[in-house]
Amino acid sequence: MEKLFVFQGGGPTAVINATLSGVLDAAHPCFSNVFGLRHSLEHVATTPPINLTDLTAPSAADDRARLARTPGALLGSSRTKVTEAHLSAVLDVMQAEGARHILGIGGNGTMHALNQLAEFAASRSVDLNIVGAPKTVDNDLPGAAFAPGYGSAARFVALATRDFDFDFRAMQTFDDVTILETMGRDTGWLAAASVLLKEADADAPHIVLIPERPVDEAALLKRVSELHRDLGRVFIVTNEVLTAPDGTVLGQNVQDGPTDSLGRTMYSLSTGTGNYLAQLIWKQLGLQARCLRPGSLGRALTSCVSEVDFELALRAGRATTDLFDRPEDGAKMLTIAQDLHLGWQPTKEGIGRTPLPKAFFDQDDEFAIGLNFATMARSIIGEVSPLFHGIRTDS
Template structure:
């Protein structure tokens, strides 16, 4: 019998608990699994031994958990220090943990890789077997290498697209008063969420009129020229900008007014900085003389259950189950990757070495040339993952 420990790390998503519920259920039905544990607050709970037993969690609770947003075990951005590894492994040894499952994004996979290597280097074994460490992907940013889509993205992308569609109708209704609106969305280095705003359009001239992604530095003069042109043509302009947008000199626009603080993992907290939307709104108002609203949905874009995407939830279930199956089959040092085939979605283990230190950015082919828009390959991609929103509307 092998005991299992599960961690949820990093920012929550509307479907990460579906992966957790699926992993617990898969463990419960496997005869090789003894106890199932969860660490509260991710890596912090691992280090401090703050664990909760999940072995006897009833099916009714698992079903409720699978539809619940947030991260039920608690998450966070705790930075695992080298000197804490012995304490973490002492807690693993105390409860005879043979399988460690980590649900998370890029930072989590880096931590999982370190834990796996330390287990090998330290000779950690339970009943003669080494620790098996498997990563289960999740991130709304969709920037994980080794998987064609990350569970969490579909739901957040649907939220962005639907929100843009609704904001655009509000802006159009008030076109004799409001001029411009800027919606700031998540995405520090990758523009996948901002790109999803394009799905809000029913007609080519519909909002969003300008989509700004980190993959393309912003020329502020060209941006203002584009805003003015759109406003002259439509009487309004809706801009969607990723929080990690930089200017042509490489500076984060979010830090133009005030430098962002960093979290425990060393990442800039751009969502808590002065922000992209306020800066762009200031530019538009001061340089063009147009009224400009700023919209910052912040964490609701990663926590909204009402717009959770069903395919996204199904993929979260798939990787949660596959993570358990891989670990119990002897796989270690890998993340579960998703790939789309003619027969549907499949999983395959991807070595941590092919994931850690990589970022899956929007391919250049997904971006329209010389415009603030997306190209046809991006829409092909969203069709593959089944993304769609209510786009039709009535106008007089």
């Protein structure tokens, strides 16, 4: 019987363990043993893999069900840049176990690592069967219209925007501007999700800022002033990184922060775009601005899991065993269409990022997301109970 190695890469999501649970569901009787690599490929040479075989047994169904509902990443994760030493260690560990199948659950970096592993193994004349399962809250993975993890993170953003706006309305004689900063770094999929529960023009968000649309500070301040005059409050949702008209990072001069192993500034650990905008609005307009910066909390809450996203993650994990049986050479990754149909593509096609398409921009408002985005994406966050609007006076 064949043996399987599996690892989880990149930032955890609320449902990444659901994908792992799905893999373990389908592993029996396809694989005699399943091993988990700790912290992706980073510590393969120094940390023995975990034997997950017991979790594949029919008698372990309850444990797998609990695992599927557990946040974080059971195997640990990593953002370390993969080196030849890491790849060599993976081959050594797998060959020691007589294994040729390996599965990575992750996003852009994980798919890149799997492609590197495929090329490295081929250069050493080692026959590996490599499969990638998509995961990312950013929803920027080529080949995944809705990546597992996005639906739950998007649900958090949509609920945070809608629900805090009720708090904001109650305090609008004290607070002038609320700024909610979302994760997302290079793409605006999560910030755009803030519109998914918006019902009326006066509802939050009033302004959505994404990196795909450069932000002119003067135009933004003018819009904030106008909205505050008309509504008495302004709710802004911003991506954690924005682009200025000259192509630089907005507010970069005050956003010094540490860098990761890839040399990228970690803006989420710096002053932050939301705080920069709050200070800009206060200094230029004299409006009191409050910045909400939930950061990684938005990807971790089990109370905000989208059931649609959860089922997709579980189904994706179960489907990976079918990819191991495909005859095509090279690393393969699971794909997910907009209708949630599962397919596959070469892993190398999953390298890179998919920005929020311009088709989802509001063409008449540089600070808004088009209604067609909500039409397309609303279902991925699952069912949400409506709130009471019986005495609304501002719409």
